[in-house]
Amino acid sequence: MGPRSHSRGDSIARWLAKHRGLWGLLIVVVATLTTALVGLIVEDVVSANGDVSHCSAGVILGSAIGLVLLVLLVLARTKATDDYGTLYYVRLLARDMADWRQTDLAADERGYLDVRIITRSFNPNERAGGIDISDVVTEQVRTIQAEMNSDRVDSGFTVAPNMLLPAGIAFGSGFYWWTGTYMVEFATGVQLRWRQSKEWPALPASPRGAEVQIIRDGEAIESSHTSGAFPVDEDAANSDPTRVMLLKAFLTDNVMFSDPPCRVSETFAVGVPDEPGDWRRVNVVDQPGGAVDSSGVAQVAAVTASIMTARMIRLALHRADTGQVVLALKVPKTVAVAAGWLLINGRRSNPVTDPGCGDPTCKRPGCWRPWEHLVTPYWDQARRAWMLARVHPDQPDLATMAKRVDWTIAAAPPEEN
Ligand SMILES: [Zn+2]
Numbered sequence: 001m002g003p004r005s006h007s008r009g010d011s012i013a014r015w016l017a018k019h020r021g022l023w024g025l026l027i028v029v030v031a032t033l034t035t036a037l038v039g040l041i042v043e044d045v046v047s048a049n050g051d052v053s054h055c056s057a058g059v060i061l062g063s064a065i066g067l068v069l070l071v072l073l074v075l076a077r078t079k080a081t082d083d084y085g086t087l088y089y090v091r092l093l094a095r096d097m098a099d100w101r102q103t104d105l106a107a108d109e110r111g112y113l114d115v116r117i118i119t120r121s122f123n124p125n126e127r128a129g130g131i132d133i134s135d136v137v138t139e140q141v142r143t144i145q146a147e148m149n150s151d152r153v154d155s156g157f158t159v160a161p162n163m164l165l166p167a168g169i170a171f172g173s174g175f176y177w178w179t180g181t182y183m184v185e186f187a188t189g190v191q192l193r194w195r196q197s198k199e200w201p202a203l204p205a206s207p208r209g210a211e212v213q214i215i216r217d218g219e220a221i222e223s224s225h226t227s228g229a230f231p232v233d234e235d236a237a238n239s240d241p242t243r244v245m246l247l248k249a250f251l252t253d254n255v256m257f258s259d260p261p262c263r264v265s266e267t268f269a270v271g272v273p274d275e276p277g278d279w280r281r282v283n284v285v286d287q288p289g290g291a292v293d294s295s296g297v298a299q300v301a302a303v304t305a306s307i308m309t310a311r312m313i314r315l316a317l318h319r320a321d322t323g324q325v326v327l328a329l330k331v332p333k334t335v336a337v338a339a340g341w342l343l344i345n346g347r348r349s350n351p352v353t354d355p356g357c358g359d360p361t362c363k364r365p366g367c368w369r370p371w372e373h374l375v376t377p378y379w380d381q382a383r384r385a386w387m388l389a390r391v392h393p394d395q396p397d398l399a400t401m402a403k404r405v406d407w408t409i410a411a412a413p414p415e416e417n
Pocket of ligand 1 (some may be wrong): 116146317355356357359362363364
């Protein structure tokens with residue numbers, strides 16, 4: 001596993017946050033001493049009828065140092081409160097899935113001013129055809145919104161999502177992402193903590209790290225390292241609702257992939273290409289040091305990973321027109337949430353006429369109502385199979401979703417007794 005991806009600035013902020021109690025105590029001590037010293041000066045000045053020259057130089061110097069120290073301490077505490085305000089842990093897992101992130105959470109919550117946990121679960125065996133958790137996701141969005149509204153605005157927010165991937169995308173598309181809110185990813189031995197870049201939701205002019213490409217049926221159509229977005233293809237208008245776009249993302253350190261059991265008209269993929277037809281393992285980090293690390297794993301900025309994933313979904317929705325877009329993605333959980341946010345809140349040339357696909361006057365149904373055309377499978381570890389999930393209220397019911405893409409229902413897991 002790669003190194004912890006904290007930047008130096010973040011390490012300082014974290015250290016400040018962990019010693020928040022100490023700053024409080026020091027502020028009280030320094031403030032008391034400074035007040036006493038200033039009191040002495042005032043007393044001297046008053047007794048000497050406004051003549052400052054009677055004051056001892058030591059007292060004046062002490063007061064000045066005290067005041068400077070006081071300002072620095074208050075600044076340190078403000079910085080800590082800004083960066084490490086409230087940590088929101090949002091979990092949505094199957095009832096039988098262990099929470100591997102609990103230890104990471106326990107280690108990380110020290111240093112935050114407050115921690116709020118929003119956990120829900122679902123029954124993975126509810127139906128053979130898949131799970132419908134759209135109500136749960138909607139309710140979680142509503143809950144975090146209410147919690148954030150009741151939280152202090154002068155302390156920063158950090159969101160740590162641990163959700164089934166499609167649920168993360170749906171959560172992100174409904175979530176109000178306060179500017180400056182951090183996303184935290186707990187993974188074994190690595191912690192990724194990042195937030196929107198200055199250019200967000202556009203790519204930075206010169207993105208750092210490995211080049212991420214979007215590939216359609218073997219052909220590269222967009223790159224994170226080419227300035228300016230490619231135009232969307234104009235000839236692709238197609239009112240065939242049975243068209244199915246399969247979308248894959250290779251943005252984790254596991255590039256093994258089995259295709260979901262559905263019909264496929266065209267395949268889109270996003271990741272860092274290696275040999276033709278092959279993908280590099282990827283480590284998503286806050287600030288990539290270079291394109292690849294010493295073990296050959298590509299380094300991709302979380303901002304770049306999120307923007308390119310959302311861009312692929314937008315390109316595919318436009319091309320699908322009235323058809324379906326199947327999201328079979330391997331991305332970090334924070335990237336799933338950010339891509340969902342970008343899907344709805346991404347850059348538009350004109351919010352009234354441009355749905356966000358790149359065509360400023362596009363009228364295609366999938367571009368305007370993306371969730372009605374998104375099919376969201378998830379990888380079920382127990383069954384070792386792709387299962388369908390309904391995660392957003394605009395999606396059709398599971399049976400309709402399955403029918404539209406000719407989904408083959410996975411066999412039930414073997415009975416235990
Ligand atoms: Zn469009």
